[in-house]
Amino acid sequence: MKLTSQLEEEIKQLFDDMWSAYFNGDLDKWASYLTEDCKNIGTTQEETFENRDEILSYAEAVLPQMKGVVELRPKKMDISALDPYIMVHEISDVYIKVADEWKFYAELRASFILQREDDAWKTCHMHGSYPDSRTVEGEAFAFNKIVAENKKLQAAVLNRTLELEEKNRDLEVEAALERVRSRAMAMQHSNELADLVAKVFEEMTNLDIVLTRCIIWIFDPEDRSTRMWMANPEAETGAESYFVPYHDQPAYQSALKAWDERNPRWVYDLQGQIKDAWDDKLLIETELAKLPEQVKLAMREPDSVILSAAFNNFGALQTAGLEPLSDKHLDILGRFGRVFDLTYTRFHDLQQAEKQAHQARIETALERVRARALAMQVPEELKEVASVLRHEMGLLGVEELETCSIYINDESSGNAECWYALKDIRDTTSAMVSDHFALDFGDTWVGRQMLKLYRAEEMQTSIVMSGENRKEWIRYCAEKSPVLQGYYGEVIPDRTYHLYKFSHGAIGAAAAGDISEESWDLLQRTALVFSLAYSRFKDLTQARIDLQHLKEEKGRAEEALQELKATQTQLIHAEKMASLGELTAGIAHEIQNPLNFVKNFSEVSQELLDEMKEEMSEGNYKEVEIIAQSVIQNLDKITEHGNRADGIVKGMLQHSRTSTNEKEETDINVLADEFLRLAYHGLRAKDNSFNANFETDFDPDLPNINIVPQDIGRVLLNLINNAFYACNERQRVASAERSLSASAERSLSTYQPNVTVKTMAENGNVIVKVIDNGNGIPADVIDKIFQPFFTTKPTGQGTGLGLSMSYDIITKGHGGDLRVETTEGAGTTFIVALPAGSREF
Incomplete structure (x- = not known):
C-alpha cells in the first residue's frame, strides 16, 4: 500500500474529528473511530485496556474532568504505511483552562495503528504518555525525587497495609460472626444451642483468641438461677447444658450484678480460695458434677482463671482463659455476645414450640391411657x-x-x-x-x-x-x-x-x-x-x-327377665315410632293432597263398579263399556297421585338419611323449597298454635352446584327452624305483655311473623338467604353464635350445636361461607355462600 497525499489528508482529518468528538464529550462518535478489539496502553498502570468497551468505560469516568477545560494542540504528526496498517505518531501540547486562561500543561506523545474496516480507517491499537516532568536538566531519571517519593510511598504502603490488615481482621471477625449467626438461625431444636456454643469456641479460637472453654449463660429472672451451655476442649461429646441454682459465691454474685446492668464487658480474676470454693460449689453441688472427670480436673488445675463475658438481655457469652483478653479480643467477644442477643429469640421460640409439642405428646399419651382404661x-x-x-x-x-x-x-x-x-x-x-x-x-x-x-x-x-x-x-x-x-x-x-x-x-x-x-x-x-x-x-x-347375683337368682328372675325383654322391645319400638313421627310430621302436609285424590278417585271407582254390576245384570254392555272406561281413567289418576306421594316420601327420605359425604349436582332452589315446607309443617305438627307466613324468592337461572345434599339440607333446615323460632318467640313475648301494655297490644296486632328464603348468584357464588322478622340477635352474643354449645334458647330446647355444625358444613365441607346480619327488634338474615363451580374441598 502506497501512502499518498490524499490518504495523508484523510488520516489528518480523521484525527481532527476524533479529538474534537472526545473533548466535546461525544463519546459515541469518538468510539466509532475504534475497532471492537482496540487495545490501549497509557501512562499509568490502570490505563491498560483490552477492548473498546473497557476504553469507553474509562473515558466515561475521566471525561467529566476534562470536558471544556482541556485542549489538544497538534505540533507534529508522522504517518507511515505498514501494509495493511497505517502507523501514526503524534506529538501534541496539552493545554488546560485555568481562570478563563489557557495554560500549557504537558506534551503528549501518542502512537496509533489504524486498519481498514467497513470502508473506513479505525484505530486498533494506541499508546500515549507524558515525558517525565520530575527530571531536571541533565538527568536521565529524577533519582533524588524518586528516592524521596519511594520513602513516602513506602510509608503510605505501610499505613495502607495496616489499614488492610485491620479491615481483613474485621472481615474475618464478621465472617466468623456470620457463620455463628447462620448456625443459630438454622437451629431446629433448642438442644442445638450446645452445637452453637461449640461453634463459638471454634470460631473464637480460629481468631487466635486463647481460651480454655466457652460458656453461654441463660439466667432465670425469677429465681436468679442459670443454665450453662459449656464447650470444653477436653470432652469428646461436645457442648452440653447444666443447671446451676442461685448461690452466693462472689463470682456468681458479680456476674448477676453485671447481668442486671447489661454490662457488655465483664472481667473477673478467679483465684485462690475463692476459686477453690467456686470449683467445689459448681463441680460437686450442681449438675456440673456430671461433667467428665478430665474436664473437672482441667477446671480445677490452674490456680487462676480469667473469666470474661459480654452480658445481654438473656444472659451472657462467657469465656475462660489463663491470660486476660486484650481490648480488641474483648471487643470481639462483645460482638459475639450481640449476635447471641439477637438469636436468643430463635432459641426461645424453639424452646416454647418444643414445650408445646411435648405437652401435646403427653396429652396424646394420657389420652391413650384414658382410652384403654375406659x-x-x-x-x-x-x-x-x-x-x-x-x-x-x-x-x-x-x-x-x-x-x-x-x-x-x-x-x-x-x-x-x-x-x-x-x-x-x-x-x-x-x-x-x-x-x-x-x-x-x-x-x-x-x-x-x-x-x-x-x-x-x-x-x-x-x-x-x-x-x-x-x-x-x-x-x-x-x-x-x-x-x-x-x-x-x-x-x-x-x-x-x-x-x-x-x-x-x-x-x-x-x-x-x-x-x-x-x-x-x-x-x-x-x-x-x-x-x-x-x-x-x-x-x-x-x-x-x-x-x-343374677346368676344365683336366675330361676326366680326368669319371668321378670322375659317381661323386661318384652318391655325393652316395646321401648325400642316406641322410640322407633317416635323417630318416625318426627320425620313424618314434616311431610304429612305435602302428601295429604295426593292421598286425598287417591281416596276420592277410589270411592268414585267403587261407585262406578257397583253401577257397572247393575248394568251387566241388565245386559246393558254398552253402558258397561262406558263405565269401565271411566274406571280406567280413575285408576290412571290414582296411579298418578300415588306416584306423586311416593316421590315426595322418597325425596324426603333421601334428604333425611345419613350423609355419605358424596357430592352431587343439586338444584338448590328445589332443595331450599323442600326444606322450607318440611320445616314449616313439622313445626305446625308439633305445635298447633304455631303460625307464620313463609315466602320464597328464587333465582330461576341458578346453575346446579356440586354439594352433599343431605348436609346442605340439614343446614337449611336448621336455619329455617331458627327463623321460625325467632318469629314465634317475638309473637309469644308480645302476646304475654299485651295485658300490661297498650303499645304491646298494638304491636301484636300489626306484627305478622314472616320467613323468606331467597336465592341468587353473586361473585361466582350461589347465595341462599334465610330472612326472618323476629327480635334479632343481641349485640353482646352475636360473636358467640357459631361457637359449639352456645344457645340462647331455654334449657332443654336447644343443644347449641346447630349453628356450629352448619358453619363447619359450609366452610370446611364445601369451601363456602356462613355469616349473619341482624338488627335488634327488626330481624335476622343468615347468608349461605356456596361456590358455583365444581371445586372439591
Whole structure:
C-alpha cells in the first residue's frame, strides 16, 4: 500500500474529528473511530485496556474532568504505511483552562495503528504518555525525587497495609460472626444451642483468641438461677447444658450484678480460695458434677482463671482463659455476645414450640391411657392399662420411671389390689412384665408407708426402699405375683417408690432415686386420668357382682327377665315410632293432597263398579263399556297421585338419611323449597298454635352446584327452624305483655311473623338467604353464635350445636361461607355462600 497525499489528508482529518468528538464529550462518535478489539496502553498502570468497551468505560469516568477545560494542540504528526496498517505518531501540547486562561500543561506523545474496516480507517491499537516532568536538566531519571517519593510511598504502603490488615481482621471477625449467626438461625431444636456454643469456641479460637472453654449463660429472672451451655476442649461429646441454682459465691454474685446492668464487658480474676470454693460449689453441688472427670480436673488445675463475658438481655457469652483478653479480643467477644442477643429469640421460640409439642405428646399419651382404661371390659384388664402407661412413658423419654403400678384401695378391709407393669430386664424379646395381685398393707414395711400416705392429707410421697426393707418388699411381691420370681436375680438394687394419690387409690412408679419435676407432673396428671377411670373400674367390678347375683337368682328372675325383654322391645319400638313421627310430621302436609285424590278417585271407582254390576245384570254392555272406561281413567289418576306421594316420601327420605359425604349436582332452589315446607309443617305438627307466613324468592337461572345434599339440607333446615323460632318467640313475648301494655297490644296486632328464603348468584357464588322478622340477635352474643354449645334458647330446647355444625358444613365441607346480619327488634338474615363451580374441598 502506497501512502499518498490524499490518504495523508484523510488520516489528518480523521484525527481532527476524533479529538474534537472526545473533548466535546461525544463519546459515541469518538468510539466509532475504534475497532471492537482496540487495545490501549497509557501512562499509568490502570490505563491498560483490552477492548473498546473497557476504553469507553474509562473515558466515561475521566471525561467529566476534562470536558471544556482541556485542549489538544497538534505540533507534529508522522504517518507511515505498514501494509495493511497505517502507523501514526503524534506529538501534541496539552493545554488546560485555568481562570478563563489557557495554560500549557504537558506534551503528549501518542502512537496509533489504524486498519481498514467497513470502508473506513479505525484505530486498533494506541499508546500515549507524558515525558517525565520530575527530571531536571541533565538527568536521565529524577533519582533524588524518586528516592524521596519511594520513602513516602513506602510509608503510605505501610499505613495502607495496616489499614488492610485491620479491615481483613474485621472481615474475618464478621465472617466468623456470620457463620455463628447462620448456625443459630438454622437451629431446629433448642438442644442445638450446645452445637452453637461449640461453634463459638471454634470460631473464637480460629481468631487466635486463647481460651480454655466457652460458656453461654441463660439466667432465670425469677429465681436468679442459670443454665450453662459449656464447650470444653477436653470432652469428646461436645457442648452440653447444666443447671446451676442461685448461690452466693462472689463470682456468681458479680456476674448477676453485671447481668442486671447489661454490662457488655465483664472481667473477673478467679483465684485462690475463692476459686477453690467456686470449683467445689459448681463441680460437686450442681449438675456440673456430671461433667467428665478430665474436664473437672482441667477446671480445677490452674490456680487462676480469667473469666470474661459480654452480658445481654438473656444472659451472657462467657469465656475462660489463663491470660486476660486484650481490648480488641474483648471487643470481639462483645460482638459475639450481640449476635447471641439477637438469636436468643430463635432459641426461645424453639424452646416454647418444643414445650408445646411435648405437652401435646403427653396429652396424646394420657389420652391413650384414658382410652384403654375406659375400654376395659373386665377389672383384670387394669394390668393392661398399667402396661400402656409404662409404654407411653417410655415413648415420652421418661425412662427413669422403671415400674408403673396402680393401687386400688378397699376401704372396708384396709387392703389393696395392685396392677403393675415394668420393663423386662431378663429377656430382650419380651417388652413388658405385667400382673395383678392383692396385698395387705400391714404385711410389709413398704406397705405400711403406703398406708400412711393414704391416711395423710399429702397427695404424694417418695418411699426410699433399701436394705432389708427393699428385699422384704420384693420377696412379698414375688410370692403374690409368680412372674416376678427371680426377676432381679441375686442382687436386688435399692429403689425409691414415688406415689401420687387419686380417688380410692394411687399411681406408683419406682426409680433409682429422685425423679424430675416433669415425671412428678406426669404422675399427677396420670392420677387425674385414673380418677376418671376408677369409675369405669368400679362399674365393672360392681357389674361382676351384680352378674353373680343374677346368676344365683336366675330361676326366680326368669319371668321378670322375659317381661323386661318384652318391655325393652316395646321401648325400642316406641322410640322407633317416635323417630318416625318426627320425620313424618314434616311431610304429612305435602302428601295429604295426593292421598286425598287417591281416596276420592277410589270411592268414585267403587261407585262406578257397583253401577257397572247393575248394568251387566241388565245386559246393558254398552253402558258397561262406558263405565269401565271411566274406571280406567280413575285408576290412571290414582296411579298418578300415588306416584306423586311416593316421590315426595322418597325425596324426603333421601334428604333425611345419613350423609355419605358424596357430592352431587343439586338444584338448590328445589332443595331450599323442600326444606322450607318440611320445616314449616313439622313445626305446625308439633305445635298447633304455631303460625307464620313463609315466602320464597328464587333465582330461576341458578346453575346446579356440586354439594352433599343431605348436609346442605340439614343446614337449611336448621336455619329455617331458627327463623321460625325467632318469629314465634317475638309473637309469644308480645302476646304475654299485651295485658300490661297498650303499645304491646298494638304491636301484636300489626306484627305478622314472616320467613323468606331467597336465592341468587353473586361473585361466582350461589347465595341462599334465610330472612326472618323476629327480635334479632343481641349485640353482646352475636360473636358467640357459631361457637359449639352456645344457645340462647331455654334449657332443654336447644343443644347449641346447630349453628356450629352448619358453619363447619359450609366452610370446611364445601369451601363456602356462613355469616349473619341482624338488627335488634327488626330481624335476622343468615347468608349461605356456596361456590358455583365444581371445586372439591
